[in-house]
Amino acid sequence: MKKSGYSDLIKKSPLKPIQDHMEISQQSVAELLIFLDHAVNSRWEDATSSRKNISDLENKADKLKAETRGLLTKGIFLAVQRSDLLDLIKLADEIPNTAKDISGLMLGRRMDIPSTISNSFINFAKEASQISSVAGDAVGHLEELFRFSFGGNVADRMQELILELDNLEKTNDQTEINLRAELFKLEADLPPIDVMFLYDIINKIGELSDRSQQVGHRISLIASR
Numbered sequence: 001m002k003k004s005g006y007s008d009l010i011k012k013s014p015l016k017p018i019q020d021h022m023e024i025s026q027q028s029v030a031e032l033l034i035f036l037d038h039a040v041n042s043r044w045e046d047a048t049s050s051r052k053n054i055s056d057l058e059n060k061a062d063k064l065k066a067e068t069r070g071l072l073t074k075g076i077f078l079a080v081q082r083s084d085l086l087d088l089i090k091l092a093d094e095i096p097n098t099a100k101d102i103s104g105l106m107l108g109r110r111m112d113i114p115s116t117i118s119n120s121f122i123n124f125a126k127e128a129s130q131i132s133s134v135a136g137d138a139v140g141h142l143e144e145l146f147r148f149s150f151g152g153n154v155a156d157r158m159q160e161l162i163l164e165l166d167n168l169e170k171t172n173d174q175t176e177i178n179l180r181a182e183l184f185k186l187e188a189d190l191p192p193i194d195v196m197f198l199y200d201i202i203n204k205i206g207e208l209s210d211r212s213q214q215v216g217h218r219i220s221l222i223a224s225r
């Protein structure tokens with residue numbers, strides 16, 4: 001009889017769907033950048049198509065989240081607490097959800113991004129995408145962390161990624177502050193309701209960065225226990 005090894009355990013564990021979920025989350029953020037480019041340039045037909053792609057990705061993420069939760073209810077041995085993995089997938093799932101919220105709100109209102117802040121706005125979103133990418137790299141190392149019992153070079157690499165996440169998040173926070181300051185200067189010349197929704201979109205893009213950073217820190221917490 002063939003002996004069951006580590007690779008068999010991984011196939012039955014929630015690690016693979018968690019990693020697949022994060023890949024989908026990264027794709028949703030990448031598609032959001034495409035959507036934002038269309039929206040900033042008032043290409044609403046293209047934006048509608050991009051929004052559908054984001055929605056489809058969010059649905060795929062939901063299925064992977066459900067798969068992960070289903071695996072976590074079974075009596076399979078895990079080196080970490082199930083609650084930690086549930087928290088991890090919950091945090092990661094906020095990424096495609098937020099991308100869907102942003103695209104839905106902007107498309108529904110055909111939101112106009114003032115040309116004077118459009119470059120800063122897109123740069124802010126690109127930074128959020130970069131943070132998501134680094135968080136995805138961290139999730140991609142989960143299997144190695146398990147294999148080497150959260151030690152060795154992979155643990156060192158994980159700490160490097162967490163430090164990179166923190167540095168990127170600090171930069172993104174400052175970019176958000178600067179973008180808000182630019183928008184503040186325009187408030188008097190814009191309809192108040194438009195200003196309110198613009199700030200809301202900025203908040204939500206900031207949430208993308210926050211959730212990605214939290215995903216990385218959740219992995220760090222898992223590894224430290």
